[in-house]
Amino acid sequence: MAMVNLDEDARQERTGLGNYFVANYPPFSYWKPDHLGAAREALQRPVAGDKPLGLYLHIPFCRKRCKFCYFRVYTDKNAGDIETYVAALMREVELLAASPMARNRGVEFVYFGGGTPSFLSAAQLERLFARVKAHVPWSSAAEITFECEPGTLQRHKLEALRAAGVTRVSLGVENFSEALLKSNGRAHLSEEIFRAYGWIRELGFPQVNIDLIAGMLDESWDNWRDCIAKTLELAPDCVTIYQMELPYNTVFSKELRVIGNDEPAGAVADWPTKRAWVDYAYKELEKAGYTVTSATTAVKNASTRFVYRDSLWRGADMFGTGVASFGHVGGAHVQNLDTWEAYLGAVDKGEVPWARAYPLSERERFVREAILLLKKGYWDSADFLARHGRDPVAEFAAPVDDLVAMGMASRQAPGLVLSRPGLIQVDRMLPRFFEPEHRNYKRYT
Numbered sequence: 333m334a335m336v337n338l339d340e341d342a343r344q345e346r347t348g349l350g351n352y353f354v355a356n357y358p359p360f361s362y363w364k365p366d367h368l369g370a371a372r373e374a375l376q377r378p379v380a381g382d383k384p385l386g387l388y389l390h391i392p393f394c395r396k397r398c399k400f401c402y403f404r405v406y407t408d409k410n411a412g413d414i415e416t417y418v419a420a421l422m423r424e425v426e427l428l429a430a431s432p433m434a435r436n437r438g439v440e441f442v443y444f445g446g447g448t449p450s451f452l453s454a455a456q457l458e459r460l461f462a463r464v465k466a467h468v469p470w471s472s473a474a475e476i477t478f479e480c481e482p483g484t485l486q487r488h489k490l491e492a493l494r495a496a497g498v499t500r501v502s503l504g505v506e507n508f509s510e511a512l513l514k515s516n517g518r519a520h521l522s523e524e525i526f527r528a529y530g531w532i533r534e535l536g537f538p539q540v541n542i543d544l545i546a547g548m549l550d551e552s553w554d555n556w557r558d559c560i561a562k563t564l565e566l567a568p569d570c571v572t573i574y575q576m577e578l579p580y581n582t583v584f585s586k587e588l589r590v591i592g593n594d595e596p597a598g599a600v601a602d603w604p605t606k607r608a609w610v611d612y613a614y615k616e617l618e619k620a621g622y623t624v625t626s627a628t629t630a631v632k633n634a635s636t637r638f639v640y641r642d643s644l645w646r647g648a649d650m651f652g653t654g655v656a657s658f659g660h661v662g663g664a665h666v667q668n669l670d671t672w673e674a675y676l677g678a679v680d681k682g683e684v685p686w687a688r689a690y691p692l693s694e695r696e697r698f699v700r701e702a703i704l705l706l707k708k709g710y711w712d713s714a715d716f717l718a719r720h721g722r723d724p725v726a727e728f729a730a731p732v733d734d735l736v737a738m739g740m741a742s743r744q745a746p747g748l749v750l751s752r753p754g755l756i757q758v759d760r761m762l763p764r765f766f767e768p769e770h771r772n773y774k775r776y777t
């Protein structure tokens with residue numbers, strides 16, 4: 333649903349067009365080319381102390397486009413195009429790694445996302461890893477995540493990932509039903525999930541995550557129960573559950589749109605149903621010993637960490653490399669150029685390929701962190717006071733009162749704790765914590 337103002341809470345519960353998920357703050361539509369100077373200056377400033385630094389690498393290739401996907405991905409590139417892209421990606425990593433900001437800093441986490449990183453062949457991956465490591469040695473990193481699409485995996489490809497030091501494999505399952513995978517445009521087959529998962533376990537990766545989506549087109553209670561049962565059989569270390577959105581510019585947003593009305597038709601469940609599915613999943617996972625650690629994740633072992641998410645949400649610097657990627661440098665958000673030609677052209681000229689930026693004030697950094705960390709289900713007042721000199725429970729007293737009155741949260745140690753209904757719908761409540769000047773936008777992205 334497009335988040336515009338506080339009246340959004342009263343909006344009907346149909347799954348309308350637009351983004352619901354709050355991935356960052358301020359909304360991307362406030363990031364502008366005019367702000368690039370501040371980001372470029374940050375890159376030239378050495379960083380004192382041990383502030384974490386992360387690296388994200390975007391591999392924008394997929395076998396086919398899922399009907400709900402709004403990411404920058406390509407399904408028509410050949411081996412030569414891929415070589416060209418990987419060479420540009422390496423050049424970009426080299427440029428950033430040579431900046432004063434990166435000097436003498438180890439890398440805390442590396443994340444290969446997409447797109448489909450596992451679309452690359454084992455040989456392409458081995459070359460890519462060798463070249464990244466030449467500029468950004470990652471042997472001391474706490475976490476190396478690699479996103480995989482089940483149908484692209486072969487055992488030898490996974491062996492290459494294991495040998496390279498990947499610690500966290502994230503498997504894009506989304507659903508176990510052959511019919512739903514097909515109607516939602518996924519490229520993989522149900523049986524490929526089990527085959528890939530078996531290899532992943534045999535090879536002993538330290539952490540395996542499975543992504544699911546609650547509310548794919550044609551989802552039903554019976555099928556969802558079956559999905560959760562199959563998930564429990566696999567027993568991954570982490571389960572991530574997203575609620576289906578219908579962003580603009582997807583196949584579904586066009587296929588399902590009713591002419592003359594900005595609301596989609598079709599069998600996408602409404603928000604209360606999707607929340608009920610997530611609630612059911614978490615209850616089943618908890619019965620099996622899992623711990624819910626955020627609005628979207630449950631982990632088998634309560635001490636399991638997700639370094640990429642937790643560091644980013646607490647303000648870590650991250651070089652976001654690849655076409656259209658998002659990063660954070662020295663207190664400024666940045667996004668790369670988002671077309672193939674523009675991205676390759678800039679890197680070819682030896683330029684950092686940034687398109688737009690947003691330098692955050694100290695207050696905005698605090699607000700951002702409060703918004704993102706609430707997605708973990710609580711605020712720790714002492715932690716905020718130590719790092720920001722402000723307690724969000726006091727700073728946001730009025731919206732906190734609202735959440736408490738609605739039964740979504742309670743004021744209790746360590747500061748504020750969301751109820752399960754509050755956690756499952758946290759994203760729709762987050763705009764009430766936005767600064768007034770960031771509430772009046774038509775599109776989040």
Ligand code: SF4
Pocket residue numbers: 393394396397398400401402403405446447448481504
């Ligand atoms: S695999 Fe992921 S990135 Fe690729 S089209 Fe599907 S949703 Fe988009």
